[in-house]
Amino acid sequence: MLRRLATGLVVLWAAATAAYLALLAAPGDTVDSIIGEGADTPLIRSQIIREWNLDRPALVQYLDYLWRAAQGDLGRSYLLQRPVRDVIADQIGPTLTLAVTAAGLGIVLALVLAVTTRRPWARRVSSTTELVLVSTPSFLIGIVLLSVFSFSLGWFPVSGDQGVAALVLPAVTLALPVAGVLTQVLRDGLDRALDEPFVVTARARGLGERAVLVRHALRHALLPVITLIGWLFGVLLGGAVIIETVFGRPGLGQVTLQAVTSEDLPVVLAVVVFSAFVYVVINTLADLAYLVIDPRLRRS
């Protein structure tokens, strides 16, 4: 566990440093970014440099950043003039709600589909649908859902983060491709598990097909799904940027996009570090989940 913690810290540090270097190498200097489209005179520039301590060497700024970050101070947004921690904290709720709902929806959908579509024709229909879903740009899915269910039919609000109804379409959009992939993985896992000798034994005990599937095979099929948790996190967070744009939802995705395009360095760094942090946490959880599901891995 200690080792895992250390590895996690190293990943965090590497992520922050890489992002720092990348942004240092980006075109345009920080002062330009802060000025944006506004007026640009030497007086203004010197004030900005003084305000943000930009006259220090890059290394000093970097070390200062690390030192503050270690203490939980992620700095202040150049653009929004607020502490980055507040910016992130304000926006994390909607993104988290979206991601968790979509993940839950995707997983449930995948479970139901993988278990129910065992007959050849159902399987064919389902796998074709999955293939289409995972091959379609998610923004296209979103746009089509939005046009049909919101603009034309008016069943769901157009956008924003106003209650449960507004969550339906974005969550579905994000969940569909996830469900597509997970169904494929689960079905594949079920197929493999059903080929195992213990399934023959289970059937030879008089167990019905459904019981074999749910009580024995499903648990084995879940193992490869757990290895996908890290991937799932990437899809959800990455997908959130696009989904939030399409549906006009607030959230981390919007913050990220805005921060990157306007080179709001402190926010970008915070998003990177945050993302790495969540990744480390989620992977640790995945490892633990592995131990719960597969006791063979519990050693010493």
Place this chain on the structure above:
Amino acid sequence: MTIALDRPLSLRLRRPSGGGVAAAAGFLVLALVAAATPSLFAGDPLAADPLHVLEAPSAAHWFGTDQLGRDVFDRVVHGARHSLLIGVVATGIAVSIGLLLGLLAGLSHKYADEALSRSFDALSAFPLLLLALLFVAVAGPGTVGLVIAIGIATMPNYARVVRTQTLVVRQAGYVTQAVAFGDSRPRLVFRHVLPNVLGPVPVLAVIGLGEAILAAAGLSFLGMGPQPPSPEWGAMLSEGRGYLSVAWWTTVLPGVVVTLTVISLTVVGRRLQRRFEGRLG
């Protein structure tokens, strides 16, 4: 789908793809021909016609016209070159770097392997999109930034597969046997390890190409891709979005083409994968 890889490359799916393989292969050939010689099939993708903007699909304009009166079908056909090229080059970057680092990790001693593997992990700690955004911030939006971004961001997937495969091959009986014949280390690597590691890579690359095209479309959608008036598919989708309520065809039709391309690549890739595994299994 989204911008992260639609599935990890190491995932092997065993379902037969049925008769769709022929259709998929046919579509890919069509796309390739379009990419090679777009002018044979379509007119000037940049020819604006302010008097005929946002016209619905018709015999004259199969896919309708866009906000500048350009023929959407012409743009889609010409876009094949941009989009496929972006996908191919990005995948090429990812595969070559991934191959190199994966081999290096797989063949190195414990600590070097650990360090490399951790750095793949660190790279994977970011959603592809965030990574791509960062790279675009550095290299600037546009085709070059986009290609490098997707290339670097998808690299760890290949590196991991190659590393695992290298470890498997290293432990394989035939490598031990080759040692028994006194083969030197470089000889081992070049005669046995490398060829057997390389085997599955082209197949993965075909499937990965679909992912790269999707990722490129997503980034273009956010305005990080090729600049106007380039008829790149993602950029077309992004531009068309503003006119969705009045001209669905500027968004939906190029989108359908993207989907068909990715599906075709996946179907063909999986078929190749099955054949490949059948040959070795």
Place this chain on the structure above:
Amino acid sequence: MRRRSLLIAAVATALVAGCSGSGGTDSAAAGEPVSGGALTWAVETEPITLNPHQYAQAKARLLVWNNFESLLTHDDKGGYVPWLASGYEASADGLTYTVKLRTGVTFSDGTVFDAAAVKANIDQLLADGYAPAVAAVQLKNLKSVEVVDASTIKYNLTTPDVLILDFLSSPQGAIVSPKSLKEAKNLKAGGTDLAGTGPFVLDRYTPGQELHYKRNPSYRDRPAYLDEVTYRFLKESSVRVGALTSGQVQVIEGVPATDQAQITGNPALTLSKGLNSGSAYSYYFNVTHAPFDDIRVRQAFRDALDVDTVLQGVYRGTATRAWSVIGPTSPLYDKTLEGTYGGDAARANATLDAAGWNNKDADGYRVKDGKRLTVRLVQSAPFVRDRREILAQAVQAAVKQSAGIDLRVSVVDQGTAAAALEKGEYEVFDNSRADTDAGAALNLLLASNGAINRLGVQDKAIDGLLEKGQAAQEAAERVDVYKRLQQKVIADDSLILPLYAPADQIASSKKVGGLQFEPTAGVPGSAYTVWLSK
């Protein structure tokens, strides 16, 4: 010695000047004003700051006047009327402005509004690192501020500058409770803890989602009709229109040309437009290097483009063509420029032939000395609006077809754009400014040391005209100076290609009454005059 008469503000219209005057929308259906109700208004842009001193987005202007007020405001003829002031007086030498303040006004946090409060605001604006752009531009000629008595304040200038009045009526000049200036948690970001004197009080801000204002019950005049108003941030125009047509919001601003038919075709909705103040959306030619260092190429570029056709294609007849760098609604606008240039492909080609660009390459572009006639336009993605990237593509196609000019358009992130501009790696710079006084915009754009002088022009004649314009206290004199300036940069030197006059659109349910555009600025006004019929 000439004296400006002390203007006494007495009429009610002046009190609500911030929101009254020109551009009242069609609110006949909403009947007589009624009190009460909650309005939801979808806006395109989430302000990056809620502190009026930090104001930098024209799209955020409609929010500012809900809870803040400034000393003066504009009338619809380009003049100034008192708001928090009761009158003002300029000295004959133009170096001193004395402003009498209203009495009996309090901020929503209970603090009393007086001369000390005004001075506290100026002091804050000049504080190091607080508002560098305001200090360096709008207040650059301010020498000192004196509190004469509780209701009188005096601005001393280093050099005559009529634009100080523009400052006094600008969002940056809005008066914030000095108490909250001291106590605010994130002063530069603003928020619910900044108190103003306006008809509403900001009581909730959900970043990324919405701003919520409630009526200020102790407003010094007629209270606002609405109990509360919510501004929701919906970036996508299609989403805004969808939200309006499906009844989820009652008002939206920012309706692109292609979506306008959906509004006008719906009997329950109404659409109105207001032309913005400031500078027109124009292409500025970089004269520091080839090819636009040659006036013939600049003329040819303008001739090669049929602006009307392009605008028709992109904006479907909803855009107003601009003929000058100054917007057509400004009193400084020179109408005589209309129809004097452009839209003549034959002349463009002849001019380019004469200028030595007489060969064409395989792609149909003009070439001179082996170099293609390529000009670059770099747009910064975060600031692209009004489908200007589409417009650029239309211009691109047009100048290629008519004259073989290769216009390269790139939409890039802010850093890349800044770097390109810094290094001079552009030939075309596009910009529009929403300053209420067009003179302020021109100072930045055309002066040799102007902060946004992307023309790269260094012309004493231009600088001289700008200085005269800034000092001229008589309206007629100012108009004359700026006419000469426009003739110089548009007609004589062909430095600028004006394209269209930026406009704002408001679409609303017919149940909403009293929606207005702000005089002079031309942007949607605050919610003070708005009511919701039952």
Place this chain on the structure above:
Amino acid sequence: MSELLVSVRDLHVTFPHRGGDVHAVRGIDLDIHRGECLAIVGESGSGKSVTARTLVGLAGPNAQVRSSRFEIDGRPGPFDWPKLRGGFVGLVMQDALVSLDPLRTVGAEISEVLKVHDIGDRKDRPARVRALLTAVHVPEPERRAAHRPHQLSGGLRQRALIASAIAAKPPLLIADEPTTALDVTVQAQILDLLAERRSTGETLLLISHDLAVVARLADRVLVMRDGQVVESGPTSSLLAAPEHPYTRQLLAAVPSAASRGRRLSAPAEPLAAAPASASAEVVVEAVGLRKRYGAHTVVDGVDLTVRRGEIVGLVGESGSGKTTVAQLLFGLTAPTSGTVAFEGAPWTGLKERRRRSRRRRLQLISQDPLSGFDPRWTVRRIVEEALPSVPAAELLERVGLGADVLDRYPRQLSGGQRQRVAIARALAPRPSLIICDEPVSALDVSVQAQVLDLLADIRAADGTALLFISHDLGVVHHLADRVLVMRDGAVVESGPVDDVFHHPQHEYTRALIDAVPTLEVSR
């Protein structure tokens, strides 16, 4: 005649396949009487397992089953399979590690049978599970019930598997290769357990490739080959006087003490005489070999000498460290302490670079030859790689393979062919020592016979020394000159095979030999 539990006539099982249907069972007749033990014996692909599974309706999802009569418990179909399975027929398969759900406790697995067949209620099931585990002699049943298969030893989990099969007290128990994956001593215990079940009146259908196992338990034997029954009859008479040539060949092919000095594939012919003598030069000599992984000592002080022309057997159960010894000798792993000298010169402690020139003198044949071939290479390339100067066909001829396999890929060959290619390759550089690590364990008896004969021929012709590692005492007794018995990393006994196997000194050796089921047959 007593009551018929199962009666089948003219049973055909076909698996449709794109390249032509696979006709796995071709018209067999089968009767199982209450209280008897019937055995079906056959090599892989004979259709014995398919037959057994057909009896519980689990031949496979695509299997097409035809028969003129198919009666279970005196009734023809259609059957209520869920009820019959576990309730009337219990099934025990090979290797409980994979035949029990690895993610569930064995208690849950056993309890599941009770639940499915509605035996007892929720509360008393744990007690019933304990009773069942006790019945199959699992010590500490309470604790073991909470364990998962991987936490149990091979013997215990096989017992647990049997407990789950008999939980619903089915009259018929089908045991499909129940002891194949087990060490001999454990195998003996499981066979004892099955014998005990039989003696309590349970009916047993035993499926096995091993005649010796069958001999111990069965009343009647069916010998199957290519989906057909070639011979059947009471065990004693069938083993004593086999009528069908195939049965006879099968019996003759079993290596044992009795087969020593004789060709297994042609019983009439003697093997070429062994040239080994105690004075022949030493090819490999290991002194005090020790290998430790962390706190775990895998090889603990092994001394070993192999002389030119000698076959030295190394026997032991799984985990005894014999394969590690092979790796240490081969030089892929460095010993923690101890030394190996090869052909009189130091071998351990050298850099691989310095060993390289002598590498070709020491070859390796493993249990799984397929993994030892580069999958991209044809047989020709594989063999030519080993000795480019000699045509591959010539080398293959020596191991009894024709030129027709030259352009095939290894995976297109049968198991026996693969092992021959592996031998041809190992022989090519004329090594002085070949380390054979379980070279015949994966092969059927008749193929094993051919490969063992081949190895004996090679030793006789070239004087190549063999270190022959095996868990099968019969194989070692048949082939080797000397034998070392390993247990827990150490050699407990060594000496000439006949001395060790006929007069074992160490109690472990004795236990080992006692546990081996033997065929008492006259030839």
